[in-house]
Amino acid sequence: MNMDLVIKNGRVVIPGVGVVEAEIGVENGKIAEISKRNLEGEEEIDAKGNHVVPGVIDPHIHLGIFEAFEKECEYETRSAISGGVTTVGCFFGGGESYFDVFPDAVKTAEDNVYTDIFFHLVIGNDVQLEEMERYAGELGVTSFKFYMAGIPGIIEPVSDGFLLKAFRKIAEMGYPAIACVHAENASLVDLATEELRAKMDDGTLEDWEKTHPGYVEEEAITRVTYLVGLANARLYVVHLSSMDGLNAVIDAKQWNENFYVETTSPYLSLTKNDDFGLLGLMVPPFRSKEDVDALWEGVEDGWIDSFGTDNVSMTRAVKSAEKGMWNTMPGYPFLATHLPVILHEGLHKRGIALETLMEKASKNPAKIFGLYPRKGTIAVGSDADLVVVDVKRERKVNHEELHSYSDFSLLDGRTLKGWPVLTVRRGEVVMQDNEILARKGTGMYLKRNLK
Ligand SMILES: [Zn+2]
Incomplete structure (x- = not known):
């Protein structure tokens, strides 16, 4: 029997398990066979001894913040598949009830995305709080985002009482319902910011970090893990x-094991001392090399469960770094470089096994958000989201080659080792040698259900 697609000569990476030399047969967009024997396919891909990893799941991106939602769905998910990301989890917020706006947003996404996509809904007012369970049942959204500290002028923070009330509702819903929390102490951020503002009319990226010192995160994580x-x-x-x-x-x-922790590929690779200056302004901010090393230790020791990007695409004009620290917009594009950074920093610089890295980059996000085993692994019956990775390939980053509309990358000019050379999404070859082969709108909305 001929399969639709066969990937030959690959070293297949099963997250959390290991690496096996096998052929992968794909039928109707799903993995139909993983085998040592010779499979035959209508289309055959020679992986040339490279690794085949499950499609990367970036559970943390934003679309439509500084550009139209429709445009970002198209351009930024295109950038994602060029980097081996086949599924994105997008934070969606604003307004009163999501029943008014979310169905249209899903339609817009499905008309434009290249990756598969799921959403987390920001819960920021009483209407949304009351409707959470119906969002799960009727809109297919089972993850909810809360800001303990907001982004001034963009997002309002919520109180501890609001959080506790919401957490009780989430507990009642059961798996896979989950609270995603931006953990920073709002009042301490305000204090640190006011104190710095009184001293400085402008500052550098190093100064910016002082507006969100590490202890604001430490305190908020302590509090939110207590509340949950x-x-x-x-x-x-x-x-x-x-x-x-x-x-x-x-x-x-030590006392509550029932929570998961994400860090981002930017926080695992960049610091406040890097030469991109205020282009790197973000909330939370970039920190020191010691912090980067500590986060990697957290990855190796198993404290950190998953990798995202917190991708917020924008142009230099919107970023406005030239207007000084107090007027620069937070965010940067990162999707196309997410996997290369993980390979460069994790596999090559620190010698962390590929199957461990892929656990955090694909399997764990799928499990945490209720998409496993459809997504997040290479197994018979799973969606055929597969990425051929040449871990030895070196390439200098140039934002013009990253398929985003953003006109910069924080990594411009840096050489990264380890790049995807081919991306398959649900059985379709969507990228080869950095050329996009899919049409927009071929990605799908992943509706999730309570068990
Ligand atoms: Zn975010």
């Missing part, structure tokens, strides 16, 4: 950025 423990709900701490924050994670895990 009271409610017995599942928790996902987004974008851990600091050594202080990691210490709070380790302390909290």
Whole structure:
């Protein structure tokens, strides 16, 4: 019997398990066979001894913040598949009830995305809080985002009481319902910011870090893991950025194991001392080399469960770094470089096994958000989301080759070792040698259900 697609001569990476030399047969977009024997396919791909990893799941991106949602769905998910990311988890927020706006957003996404996509809904007011369970049942969204500290002028923070109430609802819903929390202490951020503002009319990226010192993350993680423990709900701490924050994670895990921690590929690779200056302004901020090393130790020791990007695409004009520290917009594009950075920093610089890295880059996000085993692994019956990776390939980053509309990358000019050479999404070859082969709108919305 001929398969639709066969990948030959690959070293197949099963996250958390190991690497096997096998052929992968794909039928109707799903993995139909993983075998040592010779499979035959209508289309055959020679992986040439390279690794075949499961499609990367970036559970943390934003679309439509500084550009139209429709445009970002198209351009930024195109950038994602060029980098081996086949599924994205997008934060969606604003307004009152999501029943008014979300169905249209899903339609727009499905008309434009190249990757598969799922959403987390930001819960920021009482209407949304009351409707959470219906969002799960009727909209297919089972993960909810809460900001303990907001982004001034963009997102309002919520109170501890609001959080506890929401956590109780999430606990009632059961798996895979989960609270995603931006953990920073809002009042302490305000204080640190006011104190710095009184001293400085402008500053550098190093100064910016002082507006969000590590202890604001440490305190908020301590508090939110306490609150979630009271409610017995599942928790996902987004974008851990600091050594202080990691210490709070380790302390909290001693008595509450029921939470997960994400860091981002930018926090695992970049610092406040890098030469891109205010282009790197972000919340939470880039920190020191010691923080980067601590986060990698957290990865190796198993405290950190997953990798995201917190991708917020924009142009230099929107970023406005030339207007000074107090007027620069937070965010940067990162999707196309997510996997290369993980390979460069994790596999090559620190010698962490590929199957461990792929656990955090694909399997764990799938499990945490209720997409496993359809996504997140290479197994018979799973979606055929597969990436052929040449771990030895070196390439200098140039934002013009990253398929995003953004006109910069923080990594411009740096050489990274380890790049995807071919991406398959649900059985379709969507990228080869950095050429996009799919049409827009071929990605799908991943509706999730409560068990
Ligand atoms: Zn974010």
